[in-house]
Amino acid sequence: MDMIKNPGIKIIESGVPDEDIRTFRKCLSQFATGVTVMTASNGTEMAGMSVNSFASLSLEPPLVLWSIRKESASLRIFQEARHYAVNILSDNQADISNLFSKSTEDKFSKASWFKGILGAPLLNGVICTLECSLENTIDGGDHLILIGRVKHYTRYNGTPLLFYQGRYGVANDLPAALMKQASLSKEPVNAPSTPHLSLLRRLHYVSHLISSRFNTQRQALGISVAEFRIYGWLNAQTMTEQELQECIYLSQEEIKDALQAIKKRQHLEYQDTQKIHLTKTGREYAMFINQQVKNFEANLIQGLDKNTLETTLGVIDSLINQAKSA
Ligand SMILES: Cc1cc2nc3c(=O)[nH]c(=O)nc-3n(C[C@H](O)[C@H](O)[C@H](O)COP(=O)(O)O)c2cc1C
Structure with a gap:
């Protein structure tokens, strides 16, 4: 086994989080996630915020989790409500994510939604909703972890909105031409010939190749x-x-x-x-x-x-x- 760390790959930055929180944040954003909007209602007020710290926790019992910044204006409502809904955004809902990442009071007047079984607003156009009762909260530094027990789920058609490196993206299958060649090979991936590929796969492959090349040039x-x-x-x-x-x-x-x-x-x-x-x-x-x-x-x-x-x-x-x- 090769013991050289990431041979041939240039380190952009490395260090300790205490000394540079910005680059630490950039390291975390190398992990791609989906985007959710967490919603709740305490009976008189509604809260909604874009969240990518969502994760599944357990199947039996059915538990999920996410974390909220302790200074968030919405925290009080999530605590009072004792329930929340996870709205998993589709790839044409980047505007919804933008809307719910702002600290404005009229977020819901600009979105299409209906009331769920536990009282939390459910957004239209999403690819899944999970209605949860608040099971537990755990301290997590400057965030609070909210564990929820899923009481009801609804899955819709559609593909997820992604978030990575501070930007939104859409999910694509791995271009067929790159499969079996990429990660195990020590050699750079050579462009394979494409006559066997369908039109769709060719378009997909060329878009992948051109944007990678463009990104390399931008980084340079x-x-x-x-x-x-x-x-x-x-x-x-x-x-x-x-x-x-x-x-x-x-x-x-x-x-x-x-x-x-x-x-x-x-x-x-x-x-x-x-x-x-x-x-x-x-x-x-x-x-x-x-x-x-x-x-x-x-x-x-x-x-x-x-x-x-x-x-x-x-x-x-x-x-x-x-x-x-x-
Ligand atoms: C993609 C994305 C993911 C986010 N994830 C989180 C998160 O996991 N936890 C959090 O507290 N804020 C997160 N935020 C920031 C909140 O959405 C934002 O601070 C929002 O204004 C909070 O609502 P509030 O002002 O009502 O507290 C995220 C924002 C975006 C755009």
Whole structure:
């Protein structure tokens, strides 16, 4: 057995959590989760918040758990209610996750829901609800762990919304062409030939390959996904942090870290304390990134003549339209 730790893989950061909580948080976000909205009602007030600390705990008895920040405004209602509902979000509910991760009082007026058997609001459009009685609470540092006993479940069709590295994603099967080759091999994965693959699998595979290549290029520039998206949005307009959050579908922490990094480069300024805009050098950098994207695309299609390219784009557009209307 090879005793070298992760040979050939570059360490991005390592350390002890006490000294740098931000990088510790980034380590935790390497673990992909689904997204739930936890809901409860104490009879007069309702609480709802986006949560990814949800986990199954036991089948017999049927127990689940999640943790809530002790400073959360919703904690009191969850404790008073003595029950809660787990609403597992579908991959077209990133807006719902955004909504329930804000500290506003009118979250439920903007969502579609109905009352469940234990009194907790149940969200429409989710892929599963678990209605639980509050079994136990356990202290967990700056969080409180809420163990629930599942009293009733409902499963719907659909695929889950994912959350990892501070951003939302959708689940995809492992591209068939990568199976059996990836993790056990010491050699880099060579592109296998694809004639045996169906259209769907080919599309899936090419999308996986291109986005991996693009991510490698972005990482080489030393900018995170959040920074990349923020430069894109702020290049065209001035926005508040709240507006940015609604557009770029990233966690608040990820956005704050990215804004700090961009500010450190003296690429952004705050106007009237709220509005954020790029400085002149910031805009130049945003243009540079834009050019990198164009170069990446040019590189990707090099060797294709104009007609082939137009036909290819036409085929892709028709597939999109057909899939949308199906
Ligand atoms: C994807 C995602 C997962 C989250 N997971 C948790 C969690 O597990 N526990 C927690 O206390 N807050 C979590 N939050 C933050 C809360 O949703 C957020 O602080 C919310 O405003 C809390 O509601 P409150 O302001 O009514 O307390 C998460 C946010 C997001 C976007």
